[in-house]
Amino acid sequence: MADLPARNLICRCYVVDEGTIRKAVADHGLRQVEEVTAVTRAGGGCSSCWDEIQAILNDVWGKPPPRDVADASGLSSAQKRARIVRALDAEVHPLLDRNGVQLQLVDVAGDRVLVRFTGNGVGTTAASFLALKRYAVQKMTEACGQKMNLVELNVLEALAP
16 A cells, blocks of 8 residues: 555644645634634534644644734733623614624634624525625724624635545
């Protein structure tokens, strides 16, 4: 039997190696474990490999600041998340509900807000859905006092093999 090249297997549940994760990080600018999971499925099973995935991300991007430390905006990621939750509950969710769209807030890190959309028009370029997303970003930005960037995990998940 021919010798196969050695692979540094990171995720045993989905058989994802380090090279696949590094390529996905480079190709898609992934910065969080959840984003890597959405694209590669690594970490989507038992999640015991999350520390190894985070170590790869740290190697590529540098170690992220602790979640309770304020960034240049003066707010920590946890404080931003709390403000975003309030804005979503008060202003965004009622509008989304009327349009048959749901938004699940997954995480907030720095200026990146990870969400997953479900419902009418999701995954399309319909003007109504794009307007809803823009409104959500506008309210998140106002709540945090800095431009927030929406990362749609369902879009990244569509890239998964």
